[in-house]
Amino acid sequence: MKQILDRYTKEQVKKASQVNAIFFDVDGVLTDGKIIYDDSGREIKEFNVKDGLIISYLKKAGIIVGAISGRESEAVSKRCAELNLDFCHQAILDKGSVCEKLMTHYKLKSKQVAFIGDDINDLPVFKKVGFTICPADAMFYLHNRVDLVTFTKGGKGVLREVADLVLAARGWLKL
Numbered sequence: 001m002k003q004i005l006d007r008y009t010k011e012q013v014k015k016a017s018q019v020n021a022i023f024f025d026v027d028g029v030l031t032d033g034k035i036i037y038d039d040s041g042r043e044i045k046e047f048n049v050k051d052g053l054i055i056s057y058l059k060k061a062g063i064i065v066g067a068i069s070g071r072e073s074e075a076v077s078k079r080c081a082e083l084n085l086d087f088c089h090q091a092i093l094d095k096g097s098v099c100e101k102l103m104t105h106y107k108l109k110s111k112q113v114a115f116i117g118d119d120i121n122d123l124p125v126f127k128k129v130g131f132t133i134c135p136a137d138a139m140f141y142l143h144n145r146v147d148l149v150t151f152t153k154g155g156k157g158v159l160r161e162v163a164d165l166v167l168a169a170r171g172w173l174k175l
């Protein structure tokens with residue numbers, strides 16, 4: 001029977017076992033990157049229930065969870081509130097410095113932080129954290145710059161895959 005950790009390298013499991021916080025981009029990570037506009041110009045986005053469900057498990061395990069997004073939309077604010085994230089920072093131009101401030105605020109060392117991003121504006125964050133991750137369908141040049149390319153594509157449960165890995169590596173999920 002295949003277990004969660006069997007899918008990953010020893011190095012990836014080791015990095016996951018040190019994680020106390022998971023920060024992530026929204027468009028292309030929690031969503032597939034599509035932005036739909038309705039007639040009034042309001043943005044419509046599609047989120048995956050698989051990502052939402054695991055957040056309560058992460059929080060129970062004491063893991064800090066939050067979004068750092070370059071864009072801003074009501075749909076994201078609503079989803080972040082619904083998921084009870086520790087923070088949801090939107091319209092962030094310099095994600096690297098926001099990440100650094102968050103690490104100081106929560107007293108996190110770089111090895112304790114995982115970040116999931118899918119595009120070039122996420123590269124500055126990758127320089128700050130110990131466990132760098134991109135979805136399977138991220139821009140190709142991110143693939144060889146991260147510690148883990150998830151099996152999952154953006155919007156299909158990328159956060160869920162990472163959360164499962166972290167919870168399993170820390171011994172809180174035995175599947």
Ligand SMILES: [Mg+2]
Pocket residue numbers: 025026027028029117118119
């Ligand atoms: Mg993105």
